[in-house]
Amino acid sequence: MISLVQSMTGYGTSTFTLRDTTITVEIxxxxxxxxxIVPKYPRTFLFLEDRIKKIIKSHFSRGRVEIHIDMNGEGFVNKSIVTDWELVDQFIHQLKLAKERYSLNGEFPVTVLTELPDLITVYENEEKPNELNEQLLFNVEKTCRQVLKMRVEEGKYLIEDVLKRVSVIRDMVLLxxxxxxxxxxxxxQRIIKRVSEFVDTQITSEDGRLYQEIALLAEKGDITEEITRLHSHLDQMxxxxxxxNPIGRKLDFVIQEMNREANTIGSKSNDSKIGKWTVGLKSEIEKIKEQVQNIE
Incomplete structure (x- = not known):
């Protein structure tokens, strides 16, 4: 049975329409x-940011999550015009003075008032009805579920691949x-031979102390402990x-420990077969490490 472990790669989007305005949520x-969590949406939704982040956190525990919210339409915008009459009065007064001072004829068009800055200002007042808030949060939740589904689906393939490689590594450890x-x-035997080259007589079983030292040296090349720990790490994986539950960090730690045991085996043994198998072992461990980097 494969678990519901997630990868950290996913995508989702949803759209809804209110008051002739289309709102799109993309994660x-x-x-x-x-x-x-990286929010990328209009300032008008900042007051909902805590609730939006809470929804995202309820679905994901790792990964860079970008959330985009776009609005197309003005169904929630009321426009109003504000005129600075005191400034208009000053402007008209200055126009009259200019006409008298330079003996100008004719009338200034009314449109000149709209061309000057600060005289007339258009303000947009954005509404935030409960209906919009509820629909937006609902669609954030909906989009998170889409992303979650994709992450779980990809996580399934990642775990299947990891388990296949664990099986391959276990066979290598048995070798x-x-x-x-x-x-x-x-x-x-190599130690005995090397020692014999530096003594006058052949080493015999009666040389107890020397045999004991040789046995201790031989144990330094024994990889029993490393193999036992590798079996334990594979069981744990x-x-x-x-x-x-999220397992990415735990798997990453186990991989580091397995790599350490493989390196120790390689440094302990001068055997050509073990050397070849150790290279293959480290290669498979590295492949698992690459997959684990994308597991939540």
């Missing part, structure tokens, strides 16, 4: 270490385990992949 989600005893014995 995009991409990778991010934490949850980063390493099958080679362990032979490698320890080969390592022990499989268990996490069956979880419906």
């Amino acid at each position: 995009r989600s991409v990778n991010h270490r934490f949850l980063d 390493l385990e099958s080679r362990r005893e032979a490698v320890v014995e080969e390592y022990r 499989e268990e996490l992949c069956m979880n419906d």
